[in-house]
Amino acid sequence: MEELNTLQENEKSRNMFKNSKQVLKDVSGKIIPFLGLLVLVVFFNTITKGNLLSAKNLTLIFNQGYALFLASAAAVFVMSTGNLDFSMGAIAGFACACATLAAKAIAPWVSIPVAILVGCLLGMINGFAITVLRLPTFIACLCMMFILMAGTQSLIAGSSIMMPISMMMWEVDVIKIVLAVVYFALMLLLFNYTKIGKQLKSLGVSIEAARQSGINVKKMHFLAYTLTGAASGLAGFFLMLRTGGAATTTGQTLTTDVIMAIVFGGMSISGGASSKVSAALLGTLVVSVLNNGMILAGYGGTTQQLVKGFLFLVIIAVSLKRDKDTIIK
Amino acid sequence: MDQIEVIQVENISKAFGPTKALTKVSLDVCKGEIRGLIGENGSGKSTLASIIAGNLQADDGEMFLFGEAFSPANSLEASKSGISMIVQEQGTINTISVAANIFAGREDDYVSWGIINSKKINHDAQELLNNLDLGYIKAEMIVSTLSFEDRKLVEIARAFYKLPELFIVDETTTALPQKGRNILYKLIDQLKQSNKSVLFISHDIEELIQVCDNVTILRDGQVITTLQGNEMEPHRMKSLMVGREIIDNFYRMNEDSKPKSEEAILSVNKVNQGILKDVCFDLKEGEILGIAGLSDCGMHELGKIIFGLIKPDSGSVRVRNGKKITNSQVAIQEKLGFMSKNRDKEAILLSLSIKENIVLPCLDLLKKIGFFITPRSEKKLAKTWCDKLSVKMRSVDQACSELSGGNKQKIVFCKWLGNESEILILDCPTRGIDVGVKEAIYRIMEELKAQGKSIIMISEELPEILGMSDRIITFKNGEVTHTFTRSSQLQEAEVIQYMI
Numbered sequence: 088m089e090e091l092n093t094l095q096e097n098e099k100s101r102n103m104f105k106n107s108k109q110v111l112k113d114v115s116g117k118i119i120p121f122l123g124l125l126v127l128v129v130f131f132n133t134i135t136k137g138n139l140l141s142a143k144n145l146t147l148i149f150n151q152g153y154a155l156f157l158a159s160a161a162a163v164f165v166m167s168t169g170n171l172d173f174s175m176g177a178i179a180g181f182a183c184a185c186a187t188l189a190a191k192a193i194a195p196w197v198s199i200p201v202a203i204l205v206g207c208l209l210g211m212i213n214g215f216a217i218t219v220l221r222l223p224t225f226i227a228c229l230c231m232m233f234i235l236m237a238g239t240q241s242l243i244a245g246s247s248i249m250m251p252i253s254m255m256m257w258e259v260d261v262i263k264i265v266l267a268v269v270y271f272a273l274m275l276l277l278f279n280y281t282k283i284g285k286q287l288k289s290l291g292v293s294i295e296a297a298r299q300s301g302i303n304v305k306k307m308h309f310l311a312y313t314l315t316g317a318a319s320g321l322a323g324f325f326l327m328l329r330t331g332g333a334a335t336t337t338g339q340t341l342t343t344d345v346i347m348a349i350v351f352g353g354m355s356i357s358g359g360a361s362s363k364v365s366a367a368l369l370g371t372l373v374v375s376v377l378n379n380g381m382i383l384a385g386y387g388g389t390t391q392q393l394v395k396g397f398l399f400l401v402i403i404a405v406s407l408k409r410d411k412d413t414i415i416k
Numbered sequence: 417m418d419q420i421e422v423i424q425v426e427n428i429s430k431a432f433g434p435t436k437a438l439t440k441v442s443l444d445v446c447k448g449e450i451r452g453l454i455g456e457n458g459s460g461k462s463t464l465a466s467i468i469a470g471n472l473q474a475d476d477g478e479m480f481l482f483g484e485a486f487s488p489a490n491s492l493e494a495s496k497s498g499i500s501m502i503v504q505e506q507g508t509i510n511t512i513s514v515a516a517n518i519f520a521g522r523e524d525d526y527v528s529w530g531i532i533n534s535k536k537i538n539h540d541a542q543e544l545l546n547n548l549d550l551g552y553i554k555a556e557m558i559v560s561t562l563s564f565e566d567r568k569l570v571e572i573a574r575a576f577y578k579l580p581e582l583f584i585v586d587e588t589t590t591a592l593p594q595k596g597r598n599i600l601y602k603l604i605d606q607l608k609q610s611n612k613s614v615l616f617i618s619h620d621i622e623e624l625i626q627v628c629d630n631v632t633i634l635r636d637g638q639v640i641t642t643l644q645g646n647e648m649e650p651h652r653m654k655s656l657m658v659g660r661e662i663i664d665n666f667y668r669m670n671e672d673s674k675p676k677s678e679e680a681i682l683s684v685n686k687v688n689q690g691i692l693k694d695v696c697f698d699l700k701e702g703e704i705l706g707i708a709g710l711s712d713c714g715m716h717e718l719g720k721i722i723f724g725l726i727k728p729d730s731g732s733v734r735v736r737n738g739k740k741i742t743n744s745q746v747a748i749q750e751k752l753g754f755m756s757k758n759r760d761k762e763a764i765l766l767s768l769s770i771k772e773n774i775v776l777p778c779l780d781l782l783k784k785i786g787f788f789i790t791p792r793s794e795k796k797l798a799k800t801w802c803d804k805l806s807v808k809m810r811s812v813d814q815a816c817s818e819l820s821g822g823n824k825q826k827i828v829f830c831k832w833l834g835n836e837s838e839i840l841i842l843d844c845p846t847r848g849i850d851v852g853v854k855e856a857i858y859r860i861m862e863e864l865k866a867q868g869k870s871i872i873m874i875s876e877e878l879p880e881i882l883g884m885s886d887r888i889i890t891f892k893n894g895e896v897t898h899t900f901t902r903s904s905q906l907q908e909a910e911v912i913q914y915m916i
Contacts, residue, residue, distance in 0.1 A: 281787050282779045289776055292765040299725065299762050300776040300831070301748035360767040360815070 119405075120353040120369050127373060131380030138383055139376070146260065150329060152375030153263060154179065154322040158341055159348045159367035160274040161318030164284070164311045166349055167362030169291040172312060173228035173342055174213060175319045177235035180338035182206045182323030184242040187250045187333040195254050202324035203317055209235070210316015214309035224308075232342075240335050247334035250327055258328045271368065278364045287311055291358025347399050348374045356403060420447045421483070422582050422613045423468060423499075428477035430463055430637075432820075437463040438637045440477070445582065448611040450604060452628035452648075454618065456657055456879070460637040461617050462503075465584050468615070469501035470494030481581075492521065498581030500574075502588050508559050508567045515541035515555040518574045541573075548573055549599060564712035565596045572600060583607055584615045589623060594916070601627060619878070619908070621650050633657055667883025668862055672902075675886060676702025676868045680736070682722070682752075682839055687731035690717055691894035695731070699839065699870050704861060706885030707874045709915050714894040715874050716757055719843045722872065723747045723754035735839075748777050750839075753832025755825070757843040757874075763828045764816050771798040771812040773827055778835040801830035805860060822853025829860055840864065843874045858884060878908045890914035 132139040158175055165172045182205045186198035209231065216227040278284030286307050289297040298304050319341075326337050346356070352370025355361045377398070381391045421444045430438040438460045445451045455461050466472040468479065470488030479486045481497055488494035491501070508517050515538045519526065526533045541555035550569055559567055568588060575583060583604070589597050604614050604627060618624050624631055625648045632642040633656045640656050680698035687695040691714040699705050709715045720726040722733050724747040733741045735750045747754070756762035765773055775782065775794045782793045798812040805826045809819065816824060825845065832840055845861070846854045861871055861884060875881050881888055888900040890911060898914040900906055 279791075280789055282783070282789065285772065285776065285779060285789070289765055289768065289772070292767055293761060295762045296765050297776075298744055299723070299754055299756055300765075301744045302776070303743075303745055360769075 117353065120351060120366070120373065123351060123402075124369065124373050124376065127376050127380065131376065131384060135380065135383045139380055144379065144383070148375050148379045149260070150258075150263075151379060152371050153267070154325045154329070154338075155341065155344050155348060155374060156267065156367065156371040157270060157325065158315075158318055158322040159345045159352075159371050160271060160364055161315045162345045162349060163274070163278065163354065163362060163364050163367050164287055165315050166346075166354065166356070167278075167284070167287045167291050167358045168308065168311060169358035170224040170308075170311075171228070171346060171356075172213070172315045172319075173225065174209070174231035174235065175315055175322075175345055176338040176341035176343075177232040177239070178206050178209045178316055178319035178338075179323035179326060179341050180333070180335075181209070181235040181239045181242070182320035183327045183337045184239045184248070184333040186324050186327050187248050188242065190250050190254060190327075191248075195251050195257075198250070198254075198327065199324060202320045202327070204320070206320015206323065207313060207317040210313040210319070211309070213316060214312035217312065218305040218309050236335075239333070239337075243333060243335055247332055249332040254328065255331065263325075271364070274364045274367075278362075283307070283310065284362075284364075288359065288362050291362060292360065343395075344374050344378075347395065347402075350399070350402055421445065422447055422449075422481070423486070424480040424483075425464070425468065426478045426480070428464070428467060428474045428479070430460075430467060430472065430475050436637050438467075438474075441634070441637070441639050443632055443639065443642075445613050445615060447613060448608055449630065450608055450614040450616060450628045452616050452618070452624040452631035453634065454621065454624055454631055454653065454657060455634035459634040459657075461634055462586055463637075464634070465501060465586050465615060465617055468494070468582070469499055469584055471501075495580075498578075499584065500580040500582075501584035501586060502568070502571050502575055503586045507571050510558075510560040510567075512559065513538075513555065514545075514553060514557050514559060514562070514570050517559055517570055518544065518555075518577060520574075522577070544577060545573055548576060548603060564710070565592055568592055569596060569599060572603065576603065579607070579610060579612060582613045582615060584617070586617045587619065589618055589620065597623075621653050622909075624648070624653075625650070667858055667880065675700035675870075681870050682733070682735050684718075684722065685732050685734065687718070687721060687728045687733065689721060689726060689728040689731075690714065692718060692721075692728075693895050695894075695896060697889055697896065697899075699872055701870055702865060702868045703886045704865055704871045704873060704884055706881040706888040707872060707891065708878060708881045708888055708911060709876075709891030711876050713891040713915070715891045716843055718891075719754065719757075719841050719872070719874050722841055723752055725754070748835060751835070751837050753777075753835065753837035753840045755828045755832075755840065755842045755845055757847060759821070759824055759828065759847070764824050766817040767815060769813045769815055770802065770807070770809060770819075770827055771795060773816055774798040774801060774812075774830045774834050777831055781835065797834050798830070801834050802827075804833075805829055806856075820853070822856065825853070825857060826860075833864075837869070839870045839872070841872045841874070844876060845873060846875075846877070846880060854880075878911060882906055882908065882911065892916070 128139065138144055158179065162172060162175065182202045185205045186202040189201040190198035213227055213231055216222045217224050286297065286302045289300065289302060290304065290307060294304055322341065323338060327333055330337065348370030349366050350356050350370070351373040352366030352368070353361065354363060354366035377395065378391070381394060386394070423445050425441060425443040427440045427442055428438055429436070429440055441460070441464060443464070453461050453464070463472060467474050470491045470493055486497065488497065509520065515534070518541045519537050523532055526537050538555040545551055545553050545555065550573060553562065553566055553570065559570060562570065585600070589600065592600065604616070607614055616624065616628055628648070630642055630644050631648050631653065633640045633653065635657060643653065677700065679701055681701045682699040684695055684697050695718060707715050707718070717726060721728050722741065724741040724743040735741065739746070739750055741747050741750065741752070760766055765776070771794055775797060778797060779789060782789045782797065784790065795812060802809060802812060807823050807826045807830065809823065816827060819827065846857050858880070861873070864871060873881070873884060886902050888911065889896055890898045892915055900911065
């Protein structure tokens with residue numbers, strides 16, 4: 088018995104050691120994204136001589152990053168399963184074109200349900216291809232992307248179409264802020280307080296283990312892709328409001344920006360344990376500040392791409408290493 | 417037999433967490449000697465073998481190989497020094513050829529101009545197989561097309577590529593039918609003729625007496641004694657192996673085998689799938705049903721079929737109310753729980769927390785107003801069960817990857833008990849678990865039986881099958897061969913003959 092006690096003591100002291108290490112790991116995982124954002128803000132604010140944080144520019148960042156935020160928050164659901172949705176940008180572009188045409192042809196208000204429904208439907212097609220036809224997610228989404236790019240081009244016939252002028256009035260910051268708050272709360276609720284988020288997260292760790300815990304693997308994947316589709320449609324609607332219509336280039340950078348945002352926000356690209364909706368918010372801020380700061384600082388398009396690509400590489404390398412530490416296979 | 421020691425093990429100790437697997441074990445094996453090693457489950461046989469073969473490192477103590485200090489950092493180093501081991505578990509790479517398996521890690525000898533000469537590899541491999549009387553296995557065959565037994569023999573061939581100085585056989589014979597065993601015995605004899613040594617680990621006392629020169633008996637991680645030649649006699653060996661208090665109540669004490677009621681709570685009807693042929697049996701309420709067989713007899717697949725993870729080609733699994741189990745969601749609704757043999761990959765989500773793991777199958781029970789799940793209710797559920805099964809942890813938010821094997825297994829129990837499961841399918845519940853925790857698992861099973869829950873225990877370890885089950889069903893090549901009822905008279909040998 089005494090022996091057992093000393094053994095338990097040993098265990099305890101070892102656990103305490105582990106404890107401090109664990110805390111450090113947890114904290115570093117949570118702090119690094121904030122630190123990254125802070126460094127970016129300070130850096131760009133300095134080289135733009137305070138322009139970055141001017142009231143006017145902050146509103147600009149908010150508006151530029153709005154669609155990205157909507158898309159990212161939903162993408163958390165797909166990415167928590169360890170998958171990516173490469174068609175988000177193309178869905179947003181296509182939904183944007185559909186919404187613009189509907190607004191012109193029928194009535195401006197129709198553009199809202201059209202954008203969301205088109206996105207939702209396309210997401211469901213993705214989900215169908217992945218769960219029923221059993222295509223690899225990557226291939227299914229990539230094909231969807233190519234098809235939609237062609238679709239958008241034939242819808243637009245030219246390089247861009249304009250939405251009705253009256254819709255310019257729709258872009259009101261206050262409404263957009265309220266909507267963003269409600270949307271974020273809804274995503275938080277779904278991810279943290281219902282079965283959906285918990286089950287998707289477990290799929291990102293191990294599909295077989297999740298199945299053995301009674302999770303309907305296909306249904307959950309289908310649901311996740313439907314959600315990102317619908318959110319991409321919504322993002323497409325706001326891209327229309329922002330740019331005054333649809334162009335063949337609408338949504339082009341959305342997909343990569345979403346993936347970057349989520350990883351910059353502190354979530355692992357392989358999903359699982361580190362998945363959280365807050366990563367979308369934080370990551371959107373990082374990517375938006377980066378995009379905006381580089382334009383303000385006068386970087387050319389090529390440089391911007393280069394910087395983003397390089398930073399993405401670094402952050403993936405760093406975040407993957409941290410993951411390997413936690414998953415002992 | 418000359419008296420040159422091949423290997424000298426001096427005062428080796430090894431602990432896994434709080435459990436001492438070996439305490440100051442010393443053992444010498446001489447040239448040309450065939451040494452047996454026997455002991456109860458968890459007595460440290462395999463640990464000792466693994467340390468000699470370089471798969472594990474000792475915490476304390478020394479080893480000498482031909483008189484020189486020897487501390488292999490890994491199995492490759494040990495095998496270079498002439499020590500090779502074959503184990504109970506499968507150790508072949510199934511998607512590549514027999515030859516590639518035999519020469520895995522030794523391809524360097526066959527490389528010319530950066531390209532592997534596969535013709536020569538195949539030729540040499542075939543020659544080796546022929547020499548070992550295994551000529552019917554062709555070197556070009558892909559391992560996955562071979563039977564489990566032949567795969568084992570490929571492993572043995574691999575070990576004989578260079579005649580080992582010390583050949584360690586870790587309970588391999590339980591996986592082999594008589595033909596395979598005979599081949600192995602012949603090889604062992606060959607080694608003896610060439611003045612090489614063998615360390616032979618087995619559960620089977622008769623086999624040890626037949627094969628070995630001397631037998632060392634381990635109990636609780638300590639060497640009890642070594643019996644020379646004619647001192648080896650079954651009764652004496654048994655009493656030396658056992659003979660401690662814990663043994664008496666390690667498994668279930670009572671002989672009562674009556675279930676709570678004779679009513680079938682789950683029935684398997686004519687299930688056919690893969691190797692399984694027309695499998696039929698009932699599980700009664702409050703009974704522990706043991707399923708015994710060799711690891712490739714289909715019993716592990718059967719566990720998955722019962723839980724709806726594998727769809728049978730024909731036949732069905734139904735619960736008491738007649739509902740058919742078609743997938744794991746239905747199984748969980750009908751209060752079934754499944755503990756996979758492959759714990760770390762299938763039963764537990766390692767990188768998630770204890771709480772997240774336990775709550776996962778129970779989410780429907782926690783829902784408020786139809787969908788809302790509060791963190792507080794999750795925590796409460798997880799904590800309740802962790803406390804009941806005394807899981808050693810910091811908090812329920814700790815990641816499962818940090819837990820020991822036994823504690824992980826307890827989490828799996830928590831998961832299903834949290835969902836109020838009535839039927840538990842346990843596939844190798846004590847696999848890779850320390851002795852002390854094994855007992856805890858058995859106590860949990862006993863407790864569950866007392867509460868009227870029903871358990872199907874699939875296991876490759878006969879002692880626990882005999883010790884825990886009310887009824888035992890034996891499997892051989894996918895078919896039910898016999899049903900035993902609990903009895904203290906029942907011997908392992910009696911059950912084994914229905915398995916091989």
